[in-house]
Amino acid sequence: MMARRLIPNLGQWSSRIFGVECDKKSAVYFALRVDRQADPRGKELKQLFGDGKAFSFHIHCEDRIQRSKIYELLQDKVSSIPSTDCTIMDMSSFLPNAKQSASKGFLLTYSSDSPLTEKVIEDLQQVEAVSVCSYFQERDGMWWQKHLSQKGGGSEICPRYCITLTEKPEVCPTVLNIINNDVFYSFEEAYKVLVECRDIIPESQAVLNLVDQRLDLTERGKFPVIVIEGLDATGKTTLTESLTQTVNGVLLKSPPESLAPLRKRFDCEPPLIRRAFYALGNYITAGQIARESSKAPVIVDRYWHSTAAYAIATAVRGGLGKLPAGGSEVYRWPEDLLRPSLVLLLTLDPAERQSRLRGRGLAHTREEAELEANNLFRQKVEEAYRRIEDPACVIVDASPSPDKVLQQVLLLIKNKCHL
Numbered sequence: 290m291m292a293r294r295l296i297p298n299l300g301q302w303s304s305r306i307f308g309v310e311c312d313k314k315s316a317v318y319f320a321l322r323v324d325r326q327a328d329p330r331g332k333e334l335k336q337l338f339g340d341g342k343a344f345s346f347h348i349h350c351e352d353r354i355q356r357s358k359i360y361e362l363l364q365d366k367v368s369s370i371p372s373t374d375c376t377i378m379d380m381s382s383f384l385p386n387a388k389q390s391a392s393k394g395f396l397l398t399y400s401s402d403s404p405l406t407e408k409v410i411e412d413l414q415q416v417e418a419v420s421v422c423s424y425f426q427e428r429d430g431m432w433w434q435k436h437l438s439q440k441g442g443g444s445e446i447c448p449r450y451c452i453t454l455t456e457k458p459e460v461c462p463t464v465l466n467i468i469n470n471d472v473f474y475s476f477e478e479a480y481k482v483l484v485e486c487r488d489i490i491p492e493s494q495a496v497l498n499l500v501d502q503r504l505d506l507t508e509r510g511k512f513p514v515i516v517i518e519g520l521d522a523t524g525k526t527t528l529t530e531s532l533t534q535t536v537n538g539v540l541l542k543s544p545p546e547s548l549a550p551l552r553k554r555f556d557c558e559p560p561l562i563r564r565a566f567y568a569l570g571n572y573i574t575a576g577q578i579a580r581e582s583s584k585a586p587v588i589v590d591r592y593w594h595s596t597a598a599y600a601i602a603t604a605v606r607g608g609l610g611k612l613p614a615g616g617s618e619v620y621r622w623p624e625d626l627l628r629p630s631l632v633l634l635l636t637l638d639p640a641e642r643q644s645r646l647r648g649r650g651l652a653h654t655r656e657e658a659e660l661e662a663n664n665l666f667r668q669k670v671e672e673a674y675r676r677i678e679d680p681a682c683v684i685v686d687a688s689p690s691p692d693k694v695l696q697q698v699l700l701l702i703k704n705k706c707h708l
């Protein structure tokens with residue numbers, strides 16, 4: 290409906306919707322229109338853009354590897370401004386319901402003079418592929434978006450457009466952003482990312498070689514395959530080792546040992562690249578699972594639930610309420626990835642987990658604020674774990690002694706897998 294009203298020669302902006310994630314309320318969506326007409330919901334726009342100045346930053350670059358690198362730079366730049374000076378909100382620009390169309394960016398608002406903020410805005414206007422827009426209201430009540438940097442925009446983009454609020458799209462941009470950027474739902478999609486980064490990350494070829502040598506099997510053998518999931522320090526290593534011994538099984542993990550030397554290299558890359566690396570690790574492990582499960586029970590320390598849950602929790606900023614709702618397609622298992630017989634999620638009271646982390650000599654120097662952020666992150670990872678479907682995970686209370694946890698898990702395996 291809205292698209293008809295939009296300027297036809299907007300080029301890559303044509304029919305785009307802008308979605309702004311507000312911290313305290315649900316997202317606000319707006320589009321640009323050709324005719325000068327004040328939006329009757331001007332008050333809501335004022336709430337969004339504030340009383341002072343408002344600027345948005347988006348990336349325009351065909352190459353998604355470059356795009357992910359520039360996004361990191363953008364993120365670093367805007368988060369270098371003290372939060373007392375401005376408000377920063379996530380802002381996506383996307384074509385309604387079109388996968389791969391979302392471009393992530395930020396909306397920045399501020400009211401009192403802030404040389405630091407102004408310097409960042411100025412600097413970003415010089416960055417190739419970053420499109421900077423300002424937002425302002427005219428006396429007649431109309432809101433406008435004005436392009437400041439022409440570099441990323443191209444010559445077709447005219448300098449200002451009238452703004453109108455739009456309805457919430459069927460598929461929200463967070464979901465569009467996650468699919469094939471943070472979580473991959475097929476081998477091919479993850480593989481393509483590493484192929485695309487070969488020029489800038491030579492180690493990608495080593496990963497691809499290992500992946501090419503994998504056993505391309507998607508069926509498990511006749512023995513059960515038990516995956517143990519959970520946050521750091523919930524007792525996965527302790528349990529997987531004792532469980533493997535008890536059932537006379539084979540212990541595997543994802544990422545597999547063969548990728549261990551390359552892990553550090555990919556951990557410092559943007560999510561697109563980092564997550565593709567972990568996704569491919571699951572396919573290598575899957576081949577090992579298929580082979581070993583024809584001979585003995587297989588215990589796996591982390592698998593696809595970890596890859597997806599951490600990726601989703603990191604991609605979604607803000608609180609638990611910002612996670613895609615249960616049943617969303619982001620939680621579906623990749624069709625071409627071997628499914629385990631049972632996935633167990635070890636859960637632990639946050640204080641107990643902290644104490645176990647401390648026991649391992651980590652985390653006792655963390656700042657209070659970081660702990661708070663981690664607490665939110667922990668909740669999101671756990672919730673994402675719980676929302677993943679087919680197979681969904683079975684929750685295990687990991688607070689009793691190691692032996693009690695083992696007994697509890699053996700009972701579950703006996704009941705669910707008849708081992």
Ligand SMILES: Nc1ncnc2c1ncn2[C@@H]1O[C@H](COP(=O)(O)OP(=O)(O)O)[C@@H](O)[C@H]1O
Pocket residue numbers: 519520521522523524525526527528645646648649687688689690691692694
């Ligand atoms: N059931 C348990 N009760 C008490 N401490 C435990 C239990 N399981 C593990 N631990 C301890 O907690 C710490 C983290 O366990 P670990 O198995 O390394 O977790 P993960 O592999 O999930 O990071 C270790 O110091 C371990 O000895």
Ligand SMILES: Nc1ccn([C@@H]2O[C@H](COP(=O)(O)OP(=O)(O)O)[C@@H](O)[C@H]2O)c(=O)n1
Pocket residue numbers: 520521522525543544567571591592593595596597599600
């Ligand atoms: N199958 C897996 C395993 C780990 N990971 C990533 O690796 C990190 C956790 O791995 P880790 O080795 O530090 O965790 P522990 O096994 O030490 O608890 C998470 O940030 C995940 O993003 C993944 O994406 N997929």
